[in-house]
Amino acid sequence: MSVIAEIKRQKRNSPWSELVRRIEHGDVIFRTLTVVAGLLVVLVTAATGFELWQNSALARAKFGLDFLTGTNWDPVIEDFGALPFLYGTIQTSIFALLIAVPIGLGIAIFLSELAPAWLRQPLGFLVELLAAVPSVIFGLWGLYVFVPSVVKPFAQFLNDNLGFLPIFQGPVFGPSRLAATLILSIMVLPTLVAISRDVFLAIPNAQREGALGLGATQWEMITQNLIPYGLSGILGAIILALGRAMGETIAVTMVIGNNLDLSASLLHPGYTMASIIANEFTEATTDLYREALIEIGLVLFALTLLVNIIARLLVWRVARRIPTEARA
């Protein structure tokens, strides 16, 4: 009898064969590990939400839903409202995406479709390196270099030429929601580029050849085939970027000006939910003050959750409308 056949026979006849097989193959261990890891994610998310809810009870009891619409934040008389921060977070992250998405998609398309082969690796590496820069560096650079030398003149220019638009009304400040928006748009760029480039690279060449074979130009192929084909992945990239923009703390805190401004103008200083927490949690000496800050955290948590759910639904609808798997 051959060695192989002998081993097989022994394994089959062992009284522990079932147990031994399972352990040897790693099935049990592997399955347990992955299930635990999966559950852990759910658990951590749920626990975070629960803790935020639990620890903001005082503030929730005192202000109720008015917390969301309250425009005042005065620790001295203990009157707390979240609206300026909610507004600042939403305005800066949406405008940041409006700037970053076209640029990021452009870079991704250049890297995956147009750049000469020798340039793709180094350029992609540089963009990803941008993601590795700590945000405090962005904040410092923003505060001392970017804001005075780029943002302020740019804000002045916008105000001079487009000042009739509410979002560009003066007076012009250096640290402002515009500064935060621009910094954020740079910071979310690597996420957008890296994911959407991978989305484009994953599109089968048959799609490109099919389009070009019908007389499409490269531009037509990209806009009419590749972008629709990769749409759900690109939306995923945008959502991740939005999540990052909404949660970004330190860099924004350093350049946004920290002001309870509620005007439409991007040129005014503002505040975000993440920055108010970062700025004041050490000073929150009373229980209500501390819990109001925690409730801000709860609102931020709920907002990101909401955005993600909406995004999932959006991606799911797009994916259902355009099945990307061929059945052939």
Add this chain to the structure above:
Amino acid sequence: MMSHEQVQVLPPALSMRSVQKDAAPSPKMLVRNMNFYYGSFRALADINLEFPENQITAIIGPSGCGKSTLLRTLDRMNDLVPHARVEGEILLDGENIYAPNMDVVSVRRRVGMVFQRPNPFPKSIYDNVIYGPRLLGIRDKKVLDEIVEKSLRGSALWDEVKDKLHESGLALSGGQQQRLCIARMIAVEPEVVLMDEPCSALDPVATIKIEDLMRDLRNNYTIIIVTHNMQQAARVSDYTAMMMMRPDRAGEMIEFNKTRQIFTNPQDKRTEDYVTGRFG
């Protein structure tokens, strides 16, 4: 003087056939002294070949001999491949498609391609077919509707899909998808149709349908098909080109003739061995 020049540029294939006094239709495409390189590697060596108008020409040969590469040079699909380079000339109605002033997009509108695996776009059947016409600027719904019906009838798919034109092209079976790709291509009314093993991913029933379709299309198009399947070449083609790989791994053309000749009375021993199934 002129006739002297003409004699000089005659490819071997053409002179070989003219010896047999088989009057062929005028060539729609002509490949002259063509060499193809991937970087420094020569993949095709000194290809000379003609594709007669409104005929089906099959390109056969063992794996790796460069059949697909040759086919893809005919609509400049290899332009996409980094470091790919073509030497020599490929003439479409007497015009060199590799001439520096030649617009690659207009070449591809005149030379359509059907790929090995069906590659419908993830769009509706309707949108797949009007893809090309829309690129040409046609927006009129009525015109587009007509194009869709005509093209789908042309690819023998109309009856199967006329009630679900707005469903995804990917929901079709493999054979239907391939016919959708053919409809999509004939919607732009190319003059030459290239088919790269169009049936290799299909079952026998779907294969027969595509082959019937090729015979129908032959009246309006010049068809060039690469196939591994010698029965298929024998069944559908009027002319057959036999390719082999040389010892330096470059593909070369070893025989071109009427299909009947190639399969019944091949001139080259290697062709005979190949078509009789002695290797390949």
